[in-house]
Amino acid sequence: MPKVSSVIVPYATYLRVYEPLAAFPEPERGHWTRYARRTDRPSYQDELRRALADLLPTPPVPVPVHESLDAFVLEVDGVVCVCPWRTRLRGWQALGDLAEEFPAPVLDALLPPVVRRQATQDYERWLARNPDARPWIRTSTWQVPLHWFVLVSDEERRYDKGTGEIPPLLRYRTPMVQARRRVARALRTLKDTIDEGPLVDGLVEVGRWLEEFHPRSLVELDYGGLVHVLPAGELEDDHSAADVAEGIAALRAGDGSAAGAAYGRLVERWRSVRDRRSAN
Numbered sequence: 001m002p003k004v005s006s007v008i009v010p011y012a013t014y015l016r017v018y019e020p021l022a023a024f025p026e027p028e029r030g031h032w033t034r035y036a037r038r039t040d041r042p043s044y045q046d047e048l049r050r051a052l053a054d055l056l057p058t059p060p061v062p063v064p065v066h067e068s069l070d071a072f073v074l075e076v077d078g079v080v081c082v083c084p085w086r087t088r089l090r091g092w093q094a095l096g097d098l099a100e101e102f103p104a105p106v107l108d109a110l111l112p113p114v115v116r117r118q119a120t121q122d123y124e125r126w127l128a129r130n131p132d133a134r135p136w137i138r139t140s141t142w143q144v145p146l147h148w149f150v151l152v153s154d155e156e157r158r159y160d161k162g163t164g165e166i167p168p169l170l171r172y173r174t175p176m177v178q179a180r181r182r183v184a185r186a187l188r189t190l191k192d193t194i195d196e197g198p199l200v201d202g203l204v205e206v207g208r209w210l211e212e213f214h215p216r217s218l219v220e221l222d223y224g225g226l227v228h229v230l231p232a233g234e235l236e237d238d239h240s241a242a243d244v245a246e247g248i249a250a251l252r253a254g255d256g257s258a259a260g261a262a263y264g265r266l267v268e269r270w271r272s273v274r275d276r277r278s279a280n
Contacts, residue, residue, distance in 0.1 A: 147202035
C-alpha cells in the first residue's frame with residue numbers, strides 16, 4: 001500500500017472494475033502491459049489532487065484537456081488486471097450531476113456557465129466519435145450508494161486501521177460473475193416485494209454497466225477518502241454489505257420486521273455520515 005502524503009483529499013468513495021489485460025485491444029493492451037510493470041504508479045489521492053489542481057486557474061478547467069494514461073493495477077492468481085482512470089470521460093459525466101449537488105448561484109461561482117457549456121459541447125462531439133465509451137470507475141461523495149453493497153459480501157470485506165503514514169482502508173473485492181449474480185438475484189427479490197424505488201433503479205443501472213466488462217474482471221468497492229472522516233470505531237463496526245444482504249434475504253423470506261431492522265441500521269449509519277458533511 002502506498003504512503004499517503006500530508007495532504008489528504010476527502011471524501012469520495014469508488015466502485016471500480018479491473019479487467020484482465022486480454023480484454024483490451026492492441027495497442028492499448030501493450031500500453032497497460034508496460035504500465036503494470038511500473039513501480040511508481042500513482043494512487044487515487046494523486047488522481048483527486050490533479051483534478052482539484054485543474055479547478056484553481058481562472059477560468060477553471062473542469063475536464064482535463066487530454067485523457068489520462070494512468071490506471072489502478074491488480075494481480076490476482078497470476079492474472080494482471082487494470083482499471084483505467086479515464087479521468088476526462090468521468091469529468092464530463094460528473095458535470096451532468098453538479099446541478100443536483102449545488103444551488104445555481106454556487107455552481108455558477110464554482111464553474112461559470114460558459115465553461116460548463118463549452119465542456120458539454122466538447123463531450124457531445126467526443127461522444128459522437130466514441131458512442132460505446134464507458135468508465136471503469138464510479139464515484140460518490142460522502143456516501144456509499146446502498147445498491148453498491150449488493151455487489152459484494154461481508155466475507156469479502158477488508159479493513160485495516162492504518163499505522164503512521166499508512167492510511168486506514170475499508171474495501172470489498174469480488175469476481176465479476178459473483179457481482180452479476182448478486183445483482184440479478186436481488187433484483188428478482190426486490191421486484192417481487194417492493195416493485196420500484198431508488199434501490200431497484202440503482203441496481204438496474206449498475207447491472208447494465210457491469211455487463212459491459214470482461215467476465216473475468218474484478219469488482220472493487222472502496223471507501224476511499226471517506227475513511228479519513230469516519231472514526232476508527234465506526235469503520236471497524238461498519239458491515240453495511242451484511243446489513244443489505246440481511247435485508248434482502250428477509251424480504252425474500254417474507255419477514256418484513258427483519259428487513260425493516262436491517263434497513264434501519266443502514267439509515268442510521270449513513271445519516272451520521274451525511275451529518276458530518278453538513279458540519280463541514
